[in-house]
Amino acid sequence: EPEVTQTPSHQVTQMGQEVILRCVPISNHLYFYWYRQILGQKVEFLVSFYNNEISEKSEIFDDQFSVERPDGSNFTLKIRSTKLEDSAMYFCASTGEQTQYFGPGTRLLVL
Protein backbone atom coordinates (compact mmCIF):
# COMPACT_ATOMS: atom_id res chain seq x y z
CA GLU A 1 0.00 0.00 0.00
CA PRO A 2 1.47 3.39 -0.93
CA GLU A 3 2.51 5.63 1.96
CA VAL A 4 3.58 9.21 2.49
CA THR A 5 7.30 9.33 3.32
CA GLN A 6 9.30 12.03 5.07
CA THR A 7 12.96 12.82 5.58
CA PRO A 8 14.77 13.25 7.81
CA SER A 9 13.11 11.41 10.68
CA HIS A 10 14.97 13.61 13.18
CA GLN A 11 16.64 17.00 12.80
CA VAL A 12 18.57 18.93 15.42
CA THR A 13 19.45 22.52 14.60
CA GLN A 14 20.67 25.69 16.24
CA MET A 15 18.32 28.61 16.74
CA GLY A 16 18.45 30.93 13.74
CA GLN A 17 19.42 28.23 11.28
CA GLU A 18 17.38 27.25 8.25
CA VAL A 19 15.87 23.79 7.96
CA ILE A 20 14.17 22.03 5.08
CA LEU A 21 11.82 19.15 5.78
CA ARG A 22 11.05 16.86 2.89
CA CYS A 23 8.00 14.82 2.01
CA VAL A 24 7.07 12.50 -0.81
CA PRO A 25 3.27 12.38 -1.02
CA ILE A 26 1.37 9.41 -2.42
CA SER A 27 1.95 9.53 -6.15
CA ASN A 28 -1.54 10.18 -7.51
CA HIS A 29 -2.55 12.64 -4.79
CA LEU A 30 -3.12 16.28 -5.65
CA TYR A 31 -3.62 17.97 -2.27
CA PHE A 32 -0.75 18.31 0.20
CA TYR A 33 -0.55 19.55 3.75
CA TRP A 34 1.85 20.26 6.57
CA TYR A 35 0.81 19.89 10.19
CA ARG A 36 2.82 20.14 13.37
CA GLN A 37 2.45 18.55 16.79
CA ILE A 38 4.22 19.97 19.78
CA LEU A 39 5.08 17.20 22.24
CA GLY A 40 1.99 16.02 24.09
CA GLN A 41 -0.35 18.37 22.27
CA LYS A 42 -2.81 18.13 19.40
CA VAL A 43 -2.03 18.15 15.72
CA GLU A 44 -2.18 21.69 14.28
CA PHE A 45 -2.70 22.67 10.66
CA LEU A 46 0.05 24.77 9.05
CA VAL A 47 -0.60 24.96 5.33
CA SER A 48 -2.38 23.30 2.42
CA PHE A 49 -1.11 23.21 -1.16
CA TYR A 50 -2.84 22.48 -4.43
CA ASN A 51 -2.02 23.12 -8.05
CA ASN A 52 1.40 24.49 -7.15
CA GLU A 53 0.17 27.14 -4.81
CA ILE A 54 -0.84 27.60 -1.20
CA SER A 55 -4.60 27.20 -0.80
CA GLU A 56 -4.77 28.01 2.90
CA LYS A 57 -2.40 28.74 5.77
CA SER A 58 -2.77 29.12 9.50
CA GLU A 59 -1.59 31.89 11.79
CA ILE A 60 1.39 29.70 12.71
CA PHE A 61 2.59 29.78 9.10
CA ASP A 62 4.27 33.18 9.17
CA ASP A 63 6.92 34.67 6.90
CA GLN A 64 9.55 32.32 8.31
CA PHE A 65 7.80 29.37 6.67
CA SER A 66 7.55 28.47 3.02
CA VAL A 67 6.52 25.44 1.00
CA GLU A 68 7.56 24.25 -2.37
CA ARG A 69 6.96 21.41 -4.78
CA PRO A 70 10.33 21.52 -6.60
CA ASP A 71 9.61 18.51 -8.80
CA GLY A 72 6.90 15.99 -9.47
CA SER A 73 7.42 14.03 -6.30
CA ASN A 74 8.81 16.13 -3.44
CA PHE A 75 6.97 18.60 -1.23
CA THR A 76 9.12 20.63 1.14
CA LEU A 77 8.63 22.83 4.18
CA LYS A 78 11.34 25.41 4.85
CA ILE A 79 11.79 27.29 8.08
CA ARG A 80 14.17 30.18 7.39
CA SER A 81 15.31 31.14 10.86
CA THR A 82 14.31 28.57 13.44
CA LYS A 83 13.14 29.51 16.92
CA LEU A 84 13.09 27.41 20.06
CA GLU A 85 9.29 27.21 19.82
CA ASP A 86 9.53 25.58 16.38
CA SER A 87 10.57 22.38 18.13
CA ALA A 88 7.85 19.88 17.27
CA MET A 89 6.94 16.88 15.15
CA TYR A 90 6.11 17.98 11.61
CA PHE A 91 3.76 15.79 9.61
CA CYS A 92 3.16 15.91 5.90
CA ALA A 93 -0.16 14.62 4.59
CA SER A 94 -1.71 14.10 1.19
CA THR A 95 -5.10 13.25 -0.19
CA GLY A 96 -6.58 12.22 -3.50
CA GLU A 97 -10.06 11.14 -2.54
CA GLN A 98 -10.73 13.11 0.65
CA THR A 99 -9.00 10.89 3.21
CA GLN A 100 -5.79 12.53 4.42
CA TYR A 101 -2.88 10.14 4.85
CA PHE A 102 -0.05 11.20 7.13
CA GLY A 103 3.65 10.63 6.82
CA PRO A 104 5.76 9.32 9.72
CA GLY A 105 6.85 12.82 10.71
CA THR A 106 10.09 14.70 11.23
CA ARG A 107 11.00 15.46 14.80
CA LEU A 108 12.63 18.89 14.84
CA LEU A 109 14.60 20.03 17.86
CA VAL A 110 15.83 23.62 17.95
CA LEU A 111 18.58 24.31 20.48
Add this chain to the structure above:
Amino acid sequence: GENVEQHPSTLSVQEGDSAVIKCTYSDSASNYFPWYKQELGKRPQLIIDIRSNVGEKKDQRIAVTLNKTAKHFSLHITETQPEDSAVYFCAASFSGGYNKLIFGAGTRLAVHP
Protein backbone atom coordinates in the same frame (compact mmCIF):
# COMPACT_ATOMS: atom_id res chain seq x y z
CA GLY B 1 -13.27 30.50 15.14
CA GLU B 2 -12.98 26.90 14.09
CA ASN B 3 -12.62 24.61 17.05
CA VAL B 4 -13.05 20.96 17.99
CA GLU B 5 -13.50 19.99 21.62
CA GLN B 6 -12.74 16.40 22.66
CA HIS B 7 -13.54 14.55 25.88
CA PRO B 8 -12.32 12.86 27.93
CA SER B 9 -8.61 13.62 27.82
CA THR B 10 -7.80 10.24 29.36
CA LEU B 11 -9.83 7.05 29.49
CA SER B 12 -8.97 3.86 31.30
CA VAL B 13 -10.98 0.67 30.70
CA GLN B 14 -10.70 -3.04 31.35
CA GLU B 15 -10.13 -5.35 28.44
CA GLY B 16 -13.48 -6.30 26.92
CA ASP B 17 -15.25 -3.13 28.05
CA SER B 18 -16.48 -0.45 25.68
CA ALA B 19 -14.89 2.98 25.25
CA VAL B 20 -16.63 6.13 24.09
CA ILE B 21 -14.93 9.37 23.06
CA LYS B 22 -16.94 12.48 22.27
CA CYS B 23 -16.22 15.55 20.16
CA THR B 24 -18.06 18.75 19.38
CA TYR B 25 -17.29 21.13 16.53
CA SER B 26 -17.97 24.79 16.03
CA ASP B 27 -18.12 25.24 12.25
CA SER B 28 -21.55 24.28 10.98
CA ALA B 29 -20.05 24.00 7.47
CA SER B 30 -18.00 21.00 8.57
CA ASN B 31 -19.08 17.88 6.73
CA TYR B 32 -16.27 15.39 7.15
CA PHE B 33 -15.22 13.87 10.47
CA PRO B 34 -12.28 11.44 10.61
CA TRP B 35 -10.86 9.68 13.65
CA TYR B 36 -7.15 8.99 13.91
CA LYS B 37 -5.26 6.64 16.20
CA GLN B 38 -1.74 7.63 17.16
CA GLU B 39 0.65 5.28 18.91
CA LEU B 40 3.65 6.72 20.72
CA GLY B 41 6.08 8.31 18.29
CA LYS B 42 4.10 7.19 15.24
CA ARG B 43 2.04 8.89 12.58
CA PRO B 44 -1.73 9.43 13.01
CA GLN B 45 -3.53 6.55 11.33
CA LEU B 46 -7.09 6.90 10.06
CA ILE B 47 -9.35 4.35 11.72
CA ILE B 48 -12.78 5.49 10.59
CA ASP B 49 -14.46 8.54 9.11
CA ILE B 50 -17.99 9.77 8.55
CA ARG B 51 -19.55 12.33 6.27
CA SER B 52 -22.42 14.59 7.19
CA ASN B 53 -24.97 12.79 5.05
CA VAL B 54 -24.65 9.72 7.29
CA GLY B 55 -25.64 9.42 10.93
CA GLU B 56 -23.69 6.31 11.85
CA LYS B 57 -20.93 4.15 10.43
CA LYS B 58 -19.52 0.90 11.74
CA ASP B 59 -16.40 -1.11 11.00
CA GLN B 60 -16.08 -4.26 13.09
CA ARG B 61 -15.48 -3.13 16.70
CA ILE B 62 -15.41 0.56 15.84
CA ALA B 63 -18.39 2.82 15.20
CA VAL B 64 -18.85 6.55 14.81
CA THR B 65 -22.11 8.47 15.29
CA LEU B 66 -22.83 12.00 14.13
CA ASN B 67 -25.46 14.46 15.35
CA LYS B 68 -25.39 17.43 12.96
CA THR B 69 -28.01 19.39 14.84
CA ALA B 70 -26.02 19.27 18.06
CA LYS B 71 -22.69 19.44 16.20
CA HIS B 72 -21.19 16.49 17.95
CA PHE B 73 -19.81 13.11 16.98
CA SER B 74 -18.59 10.13 18.95
CA LEU B 75 -16.27 7.16 18.59
CA HIS B 76 -17.35 3.86 20.09
CA ILE B 77 -14.94 0.97 20.53
CA THR B 78 -16.46 -2.30 21.72
CA GLU B 79 -14.69 -5.32 23.19
CA THR B 80 -11.54 -3.30 23.78
CA GLN B 81 -8.16 -5.02 23.59
CA PRO B 82 -4.77 -3.95 24.97
CA GLU B 83 -3.62 -3.11 21.45
CA ASP B 84 -6.34 -0.45 21.30
CA SER B 85 -4.27 1.55 23.79
CA ALA B 86 -3.18 4.76 22.04
CA VAL B 87 -4.12 8.42 21.67
CA TYR B 88 -7.24 8.98 19.61
CA PHE B 89 -7.88 12.26 17.81
CA CYS B 90 -11.12 13.42 16.28
CA ALA B 91 -11.03 16.01 13.51
CA ALA B 92 -13.41 18.06 11.41
CA SER B 93 -13.20 19.54 7.97
CA PHE B 94 -15.45 20.95 5.31
CA SER B 95 -15.52 20.25 1.61
CA GLY B 96 -15.16 16.57 2.33
CA GLY B 97 -11.64 16.59 3.70
CA TYR B 98 -9.79 18.40 0.94
CA ASN B 99 -9.49 21.32 3.29
CA LYS B 100 -7.56 21.50 6.50
CA LEU B 101 -8.38 19.17 9.35
CA ILE B 102 -9.07 20.78 12.69
CA PHE B 103 -8.10 18.32 15.40
CA GLY B 104 -9.38 17.79 18.90
CA ALA B 105 -6.94 17.68 21.80
CA GLY B 106 -6.83 13.89 21.87
CA THR B 107 -7.90 11.12 24.25
CA ARG B 108 -5.33 8.82 25.76
CA LEU B 109 -6.99 5.41 25.98
CA ALA B 110 -5.50 2.75 28.22
CA VAL B 111 -6.93 -0.77 28.04
CA HIS B 112 -5.86 -2.93 30.98
CA PRO B 113 -5.70 -6.71 30.63
